[in-house]
Amino acid sequence: MSPTKPLITDPIEQAFKLGEHWVPGIWRYMLPVALTDITLPQERRATCLNCPRAKFEGWRPDYRCCTYHPRVPNFLLGLALSQPASEKIIKTLVLKGFLLPEGMISSPNQWAHYLTDTGEDRFGRSEKVLCPFLEQKSGLCNLYAFRNSVCSTFFCQHDHGDKGDRFWSSLQTVAQQVEMGLGQWALNQLGFDVKAYMKRLNSLSTTIEKVSDPETGAWTPAALKLVWGKFYGREIELLQACGDLVRKHRDELWKIANTIDILEAHKFDRASVRIVPKKYRSEIDAEYFESGDTSPPRDIWRGFKALHKNLWALPAGSLSFSPRAQLMANPKDDAEGKAFKDCTHMVEFRARRNAHDYEWREYIPADKAMALLWFSRRRKVNAALLERLSSMLKQDASQFLSEWTGKKVLTKSLP
Ligand code: SF4
Numbered sequence: 001m002s003p004t005k006p007l008i009t010d011p012i013e014q015a016f017k018l019g020e021h022w023v024p025g026i027w028r029y030m031l032p033v034a035l036t037d038i039t040l041p042q043e044r045r046a047t048c049l050n051c052p053r054a055k056f057e058g059w060r061p062d063y064r065c066c067t068y069h070p071r072v073p074n075f076l077l078g079l080a081l082s083q084p085a086s087e088k089i090i091k092t093l094v095l096k097g098f099l100l101p102e103g104m105i106s107s108p109n110q111w112a113h114y115l116t117d118t119g120e121d122r123f124g125r126s127e128k129v130l131c132p133f134l135e136q137k138s139g140l141c142n143l144y145a146f147r148n149s150v151c152s153t154f155f156c157q158h159d160h161g162d163k164g165d166r167f168w169s170s171l172q173t174v175a176q177q178v179e180m181g182l183g184q185w186a187l188n189q190l191g192f193d194v195k196a197y198m199k200r201l202n203s204l205s206t207t208i209e210k211v212s213d214p215e216t217g218a219w220t221p222a223a224l225k226l227v228w229g230k231f232y233g234r235e236i237e238l239l240q241a242c243g244d245l246v247r248k249h250r251d252e253l254w255k256i257a258n259t260i261d262i263l264e265a266h267k268f269d270r271a272s273v274r275i276v277p278k279k280y281r282s283e284i285d286a287e288y289f290e291s292g293d294t295s296p297p298r299d300i301w302r303g304f305k306a307l308h309k310n311l312w313a314l315p316a317g318s319l320s321f322s323p324r325a326q327l328m329a330n331p332k333d334d335a336e337g338k339a340f341k342d343c344t345h346m347v348e349f350r351a352r353r354n355a356h357d358y359e360w361r362e363y364i365p366a367d368k369a370m371a372l373l374w375f376s377r378r379r380k381v382n383a384a385l386l387e388r389l390s391s392m393l394k395q396d397a398s399q400f401l402s403e404w405t406g407k408k409v410l411t412k413s414l415p
């Protein structure tokens with residue numbers, strides 16, 4: 001008798017919808033259940049399959065914002081081995097030398113390639129830094145149900161402007177801390193000593209130039225042999241075991257992640273800077289050089305909940321239209337204006353009141369334009385205002401106010 005495939009897929013392998021967003025199956029287990037009560041912003045303008053960056057800003061229509069190498073923890077790769085498309089890619093990545101015991105982690109040269117791209121304003125346009133999980137022909141992600149925290153929370157435009165950006169970053173940080181903690185916990189449980197692994201990585205700092213290939217970015221065989229230790233040649237076995245372990249302990253993942261002290265190879269990380277061309281070192285995030293303790297996920301979660309409250313809070317006091325913003329009729333004189341031909345108006349926002357170039361632009365329909373125009377005079381936020389706005393809009397009035405204050409187009413005005 002041939003082996004039969006189980007008819008029901010394990011929910012840990014299935015992406016599910018949180019509000020308007022699909023998130024990886026593991027989120028059912030590794031994050032607090034309270035996440036399902038959180039109202040996530042819709043992010044209506046990040047229309048990925050009809051990507052505005054590709055349409056109007058010259059980004060690659062195939063890769064779009066997937067011109068980077070995501071850090072994917074070992075257990076997500078292990079779980080993804082259950083799917084033929086991702087299994088094939090993961091096995092190729094092992095053979096080509098792109099995976100470490102912790103998962104898919106950029107090598108020093110891959111990191112330098114990425115920073116060179118951002119320094120040359122090539123993010124979204126890169127020829128070199130391309131996620132191996134993206135299927136070029138369809139533009140679809142072959143790791144979708146197992147993608148990492150960055151991929152799951154990235155939106156190039158936010159309904160709530162910077163406030164929305166901070167909200168998603170905070171959720172990403174919680175999820176990333178859990179991913180890193182669980183990845184290291186799984187290794188230790190399987191007899192792969194993480195402390196010793198970090199020491200081996202640090203020992204490579206003196207020969208950092210020989211750790212990865214300058215052209216392809218792949219980790220060199222010598223480096224791989226050292227860091228994989230007894231699992232060199234048995235990489236898939238270890239990844240699979242990490243996935244299985246997390247699957248088995250699914251109901252304890254949040255608790256486990258909060259007990260792990262995440263270890264990092266600081267010496268190795270600092271040495272990696274030598275690989276980055278001097279001209280692009282300013283692209284390195286300041287946080288990269290911080291070697292302090294990381295907060296447990298539950299502390300970051302508390303901050304995230306506060307941001308959530310603040311995101312949807314009804315602004316108090318009076319609001320008026322910001323002098324940094326301009327509302328005008330949609331001129332329909334370029335590709336973007338024409339693509340949004342159903343939007344009668346456009347809002348332009350500048351970093352400073354009289355700045356020549358705008359920071360961002362958004363096309364809006366007549367009802368929103370009318371509601372914004374109403375704030376050319378200072379308006380007190382009260383029940384009467386909400387009622388008036390509700391009659392103008394095809395959207396909840398308080399949601400409208402939290403979004404446009406988040407974008408700083410409506411600002412608090414002094415009495
Ligand atoms: S998030 Fe990425 S794919 Fe989606 S719209 Fe923005 S740039 Fe395009």
Ligand code: SF4
Nearest residue numbers: 066131133134141151
């Ligand atoms: S894992 Fe998927 S979503 Fe993330 S960068 Fe790769 S293709 Fe894009």
